[in-house]
Amino acid sequence: MGQIIIRNLDDRIIETLKRRAEAAGRSMEAEAREALRRATRLTGEEKLALISEMHAITGPMLERCTDKREAWELIREDRDATNDPYR
Template identity: 50%
Template structure:
């Protein structure tokens, strides 16, 4: 586990965090761990606009399949699995 030293925090901010920790029944250190973990989720939540933009970029990177028949490809795959 790593450690972080944060310098020059405003005393009022520290006091608010201490009150928050007390209300949650945690130490200041544990409260800060919770705050930091919530601020940096493993998978950040995207807004609908961000999701659309990512989808557009992914679509631009995909090749044009033209008249590709998905149903025929599925049937072909199924038939291939059934053969000995």
């Protein structure tokens, strides 16, 4: 895990973190980690953009695939094509 040092924080921010940490029953550091985790969650729009990017990459590969059979069918065909059980 990485570490981060944040300098020059406003005293109000520190006090707010302390109060929230006490209310949640955790350390100020744990509260700061939770605040950063919440702040860096992907929005719905960001998730959709990532899905679009992945589809742009994988879509053409899937379209080029001409053999649409299930994997087990292909494995069975390969096994049946030889008498060597260890192939």
